[in-house]
Amino acid sequence: MDDLPLLDPDRDLAAVPGAAAHPLHAELLAAHDAVRRGVAEEIAALTSPPSVPFPVLPAVSVLHPVAEPLLHRRVLTAVDALQRIVRAYPGSPLLQRFLDVPPVLHRWIVRHPHPGTLTVDFCRADLFGDRLGTARILEFNASSPGSMMTVGAIARFWRRTPGIGALLDRWRVPAGRIEAEDWFAAWLVEHGRARGLTDDQTRHADLFHTAGRSHDRHLIAQQFRRTGRTTAMRSPSDYTPGPGRRLGYLKHIPADPAPVRDWDRFCAAVTDGELVVPNVLAQRWVAENKLCLAVLSDPRFEHLFPPAERAVLRTIVPWSRKLGDGVTVERALAERTRLVLKAPYGYFGSGVRIGREHGPQDWAGLVRDPRHRGWLVQERVEPATLGPLTRDLSVAVLDRTVLGYFSRASPGGIVNTARGGAALTVLGSLPPDGAAPF
Numbered sequence: 001m002d003d004l005p006l007l008d009p010d011r012d013l014a015a016v017p018g019a020a021a022h023p024l025h026a027e028l029l030a031a032h033d034a035v036r037r038g039v040a041e042e043i044a045a046l047t048s049p050p051s052v053p054f055p056v057l058p059a060v061s062v063l064h065p066v067a068e069p070l071l072h073r074r075v076l077t078a079v080d081a082l083q084r085i086v087r088a089y090p091g092s093p094l095l096q097r098f099l100d101v102p103p104v105l106h107r108w109i110v111r112h113p114h115p116g117t118l119t120v121d122f123c124r125a126d127l128f129g130d131r132l133g134t135a136r137i138l139e140f141n142a143s144s145p146g147s148m149m150t151v152g153a154i155a156r157f158w159r160r161t162p163g164i165g166a167l168l169d170r171w172r173v174p175a176g177r178i179e180a181e182d183w184f185a186a187w188l189v190e191h192g193r194a195r196g197l198t199d200d201q202t203r204h205a206d207l208f209h210t211a212g213r214s215h216d217r218h219l220i221a222q223q224f225r226r227t228g229r230t231t232a233m234r235s236p237s238d239y240t241p242g243p244g245r246r247l248g249y250l251k252h253i254p255a256d257p258a259p260v261r262d263w264d265r266f267c268a269a270v271t272d273g274e275l276v277v278p279n280v281l282a283q284r285w286v287a288e289n290k291l292c293l294a295v296l297s298d299p300r301f302e303h304l305f306p307p308a309e310r311a312v313l314r315t316i317v318p319w320s321r322k323l324g325d326g327v328t329v330e331r332a333l334a335e336r337t338r339l340v341l342k343a344p345y346g347y348f349g350s351g352v353r354i355g356r357e358h359g360p361q362d363w364a365g366l367v368r369d370p371r372h373r374g375w376l377v378q379e380r381v382e383p384a385t386l387g388p389l390t391r392d393l394s395v396a397v398l399d400r401t402v403l404g405y406f407s408r409a410s411p412g413g414i415v416n417t418a419r420g421g422a423a424l425t426v427l428g429s430l431p432p433d434g435a436a437p438f
Contacts, residue, residue: 075316118282149216184223236262337380
């Protein structure tokens with residue numbers, strides 16, 4: 001089974017230089033023009049000011065029908081293991097020392113009243129590899145629902161084009177949950193209701209954010225408007241409680257923890273349950289630490305996971321260690337060409353250094369730099385390719401079920417749309433996993 005390709009080779013279409021030619025090349029390019037117009041008019045125009053249209057390649061792929069359920073099992077097991085780390089952290093001095101979460105975040109994590117109930121509500125796993133046996137999770141992301149809302153909309157745009165839409169119908173490719181127009185707003189409302197909010201208390205959501213891109217919160221606001229609800233965009237430092245302000249969403253990648261110093265009222269409300277926010281602080285600030293990959297890989301932490309779970313983790317998590325506490329500087333220097341160095345809370349690929357892309361002297365400077373002590377050192381995973389481009393696969397998990405997929409392709413070894421990459425649509429071959437579509 002491990003030799004199965006992740007993507008069905010008979011349903012993998014791409015009209016990019018260097019990719020295999022396909023009889024539907026012209027239809028794909030014509031449909032791509034319509035998809036790009038949809039992105040510009042229905043997504044990019046929402047932000048204020050309007051953003052640059054999300055880059056989309058003329059490519060549509062379908063997962064291999066036999067590999068897909070096995071991939072689900074492995075990814076969901078890894079997310080379950082990540083949740084075990086989150087729940088163990090508040091009572092584990094070993095994990096606390098190892099993950100080295102900044103104190104301003106740590107104090108709120110350990111304050112959570114019921115750590116045994118912490119859940120990974122929303123999570124995206126980003127993988128490299130082109131076959132079931134080579135696919136490995138490089139990192140988890142719990143703060144970017146905007147990417148999944150966008151790629152779900154892009155899949156809808158492809159389906160409404162005459163040529164590709166008809167082809168997907170002939171292939172009997174089911175619409176995934178991610179393609180539902182208002183899935184995130186519906187899920188956020190149900191998340192609030194499940195935690196005791198009344199219907200009136202879910203009529204409004206505060207969208208909390210820090211400085212940076214506004215893409216996510218504008219997409220969420222649009223979905224709420226379509227369902228007859230209201231939103232307001234706020235900084236966590238401006239939070240004030242109120243009877244009609246019990247539901248919210250926080251977009252925050254904790255690469256810079258300093259702003260959290262001014263969030264005491266917000267953090268207390270989320271921690272105590274007065275404000276219902278998915279991926280609560282005690283979950284997010286642990287799960288987004290890339291050193292969790294080292295916890296999943298390092299034998300010192302095997303006791304956290306049942307034997308059956310450990311066996312699955314060995315198939316989906318690459319060799320990962322903490323620099324200076326799990327792997328020595330000397331070994332990291334000696335194995336430069338097979339290793340990658342990552343900042344624990346980096347994003348957009350800005351904190352990633354690929355050993356084979358640096359000469360020995362440059363790499364030695366990176367590894368010996370005191371600022372990089374405690375970073376993640378990870379085995380380099382051979383990526384899938386599309387012509388000259390490096391390609392990944394992202395699997396979105398929502399409430400322990402697979403929500404959907406997408407892929408990105410970049411000309412270099414770091415795959416990210418913020419670094420010259422573009423999105424590729426990846427569809428599931430099976431009916432939606434778990435719960436019915438929203």
